[in-house]
Amino acid sequence: DTGVSQNPxxxxxxxxxxxxxxxxxISEHNRLYWYRQTLGQGPEFLTYFQNEAQLEKSRLxxxxxxxxxxxxxxxxxxxxxxxxxxxxxxxxxxSSRDRENSGANVLTFGAGSRLTVL
Amino acid sequence: xxxxxxxxxxxxxxxGENLVLNCSFTDSAIxxxxxxxxxxxxxxxxxxxxxxxQREQTSGRLNASLDKSSGRSTLYIAASQPGDSxxxxxxxxxxxxxxxxxxxxxxxxxxxxxx
Numbered sequence: 001d002t003g004v005s006q007n008p009x010x011x012x013x014x015x016x017x018x019x020x021x022x023x024x025x026i027s028e029h030n031r032l033y034w035y036r037q038t039l040g041q042g043p044e045f046l047t048y049f050q051n052e053a054q055l056e057k058s059r060l061x062x063x064x065x066x067x068x069x070x071x072x073x074x075x076x077x078x079x080x081x082x083x084x085x086x087x088x089x090x091x092x093x094x095s096s097r098d099r100e101n102s103g104a105n106v107l108t109f110g111a112g113s114r115l116t117v118l
Numbered sequence: 119x120x121x122x123x124x125x126x127x128x129x130x131x132x133x134g135e136n137l138v139l140n141c142s143f144t145d146s147a148i149x150x151x152x153x154x155x156x157x158x159x160x161x162x163x164x165x166x167x168x169x170x171x172q173r174e175q176t177s178g179r180l181n182a183s184l185d186k187s188s189g190r191s192t193l194y195i196a197a198s199q200p201g202d203s204x205x206x207x208x209x210x211x212x213x214x215x216x217x218x219x220x221x222x223x224x225x226x227x228x229x230x231x232x233x
Contacts, residue, residue, distance in 0.1 A: 004161075033220055042122070042207055042223030043162070056220070091161060107221065109154075111161040 004110035006092050012116045013082055020078045021113040025094030032075050033107065034067055035091040036060065043091055049075060082117045089114050120145050120210050124224035132232050133200055139193040139227045141208030146189050153182050153193050154207040156226070162207065166193070198231045205229070 005024040013019050025032045030051050035043035046065070047057045051072040061067075064082075069075040079086055093107040121144045131137055143151070150169050154162040166175045166182040168191070174183040181194040195202060205226040212222045 006161075035220075040225065042209075042225045043221075045212060045220040045222070048220050089159075093162075106152075106164070106167060108164070109162040112159075114159070 004092055004094050004108055006090075006110040006113045008113060009111065010114045010116070012118065014118050015082060015084060017082055018078065018080045019082055019115060020076050021090050021092075021115075023075045023077070023092030023094075023110060025074070025092070026108060027073075029094035029096045029108070030072070031095045032069055033093040033095070034075070034077050035093065037089040037091060037112070038087075046077075079115070082115075084117045087115055087117045120148075120212055120222040122208055122210060122222050122224035124206075124208050124227050126227060127225065128228040128230075130230040130232060131198060133198060135198050136194070136196050137198055137229075139195070139206050139208075139229070141191040141193070141224055143189050143191075143208075143210050143222075145210075146186050148186065148210045150211070151182075151184055151191050152209050152221070153180075153191075154209060156205045156207060158204075165206075195229075200231045200233045203229055203231045 007022050011019050033048040034046040036046055037043040045058050046061050047067050049069040052069050064080045067077045089112040091109055091112045093109045095107045123142045125140045152167045153165045155165050156162050168175045168182055168184040179196040184191045205228050207226045208224045209221040212220050
């Protein structure tokens, strides 16, 4: 296992199209997170899963966005009817409790999927 | 909910200088604080994690300090090198008490080390 894997790395689409990103977390991690990062900003939390359960969703996650983690392993993030404002880097991270650091929740990030909406 | 501020937003210094990046957060009841590095167009690499009970952590030329009571952390980079050029992000748990509910990030400090 080489870490968190995200695909595709870059997606260019026209406004109004649907796009889907996939994240494969580190296999033993039960928590999975999606973040969005726009140019010049830090990553912003979108949602997270513990196993297959989606436990929290940010207000940033409009009804055009849906995330799933059906079997508690990989996750998908779908954006419907894309808008130019959706252009961003979508980052996935996974975690498990870090026993060496007294239970700290240490996240490992993937390389991200960059979305460009024309 | 936490808010994280990083100063300066950008920094350009000659190679070899020692430098300090600053981070402040609004809620001092944090479980831990973490510094990440991000190279252009890439994901995040964890540099240092400081637990709430700790005052500092060191890794090579990097030293991160934490002052919970004042809501501040600093990242000290000694003898900077061109390879240190990147964006440095400070982050704390989104809500008091930490837990599994994700992180709040600052906007980052964009660092350029001139050869």
